[in-house]
């Protein structure tokens with residue numbers, strides 16, 4: 001594990017990102033754990049410290065741009081952007097379409113214009129890597145009970161007041177101050193070495209580290225691994241479709257169902273998210289939706305009903321919908337945790353509307369954290385929070401009545 005010197009990385013010293021000297025300071029295991037809460041999962045699983053887990057080499061190696069040897073790789077030019085006059089560029093990856101001047105960065109803090117070219121400054125520089133149960137994503141219809149190797153970097157294109165991972169998502173890589181130099185090939189090797197069937201991009205918005213996701217996904221798919229990502233859903237259609245070619249499953253946050261909510265709480269756009277949901281579904285990639293229910297902000301029953309109607313009409317009745325419990329975080333600490341009755345009301349609205357796979361999350365032990373067969377009503381996957389206690393799905397069918405259950409059930 002190597003620590004960046006935040007004082008040596010700033011917008012005017014972009015080229016210093018490439019300097020070997022930037023990575024030289026080693027941090028202790030203790031500092032590392034403090035710096036990244038989620039990484040403790042990795043340690044708890046007995047995979048060792050960051051140093052032994054990834055054995056990275058601090059030396060830049062120009063003969064190894066993909067980081068195959070674990071050496072610090074080169075920086076990556078962005079895939080989707082337009083060159084404009086006066087050395088400006090327009091990033092085309094997400095709904096914001098940032099116009100970026102020479103030496104500046106886009107809204108997500110990860111795309112930098114250097115000499116009229118756009119670069120992704122967090123490519124091969126994840127600031128968080130951990131092993132999670134796939135249920136934590138949540139992906140409840142994909143390989144239940146398996147693990148995923150998760151990556152997160154600095155940056156995000158949204159500004160959610162309730163962000164649970166704001167230490168990563170709302171800061172630049174310099175402000176976070178550390179990363180793991182891990183190229184795409186080396187990242188895939190880490191999953192293979194541990195027999196983890198799926199790599200996941202989560203913790204912060206994958207749109208903001210698109211090129212890293214894309215490069216890993218291409219390699220992982222060629223080696224028989226699965227790719228999953230959890231997104232706010234505001235990627236533009238062209239980069240989205242390109243990435244979906246190498247994607248098995250996507251979890252999309254549908255944070256609310258009014259433009260007013262998106263603008264006020266997230267500085268996002270509902271329309272962009274709805275467009276993404278339709279594209280993912282139409283491309284045949286497995287899709288699950290999460291709605292974080294925030295008291296007084298997005299819990300109006302009429303809005304929830306409108307959302308469920310839209311899902312049924314546009315995506316069908318078999319897309320899993322998870323209502324997740326909000327806990328105060330970041331800039332939304334004055335609101336209480338979501339009452340359980342509110343979550344149950346949302347659940348009932350969705351079920352009454354005819355959605356087949358509705359669950360409640362972030363409430364350990366709740367009965368609706370489990371999955372029921374829409375045909376016979378029997379419990380087919382029993383969960384305790386992120387743990388699968390029983391799985392009664394056999395070859396993609398309910399073992400009680402043989403009704404087909406959609407999802408990804410085989411590696």
Ligand code: SF4
Nearest residue numbers: 091094097098106108
């Ligand atoms: S990905 Fe970043 S730089 Fe590109 S348009 Fe979105 S916020 Fe702007």
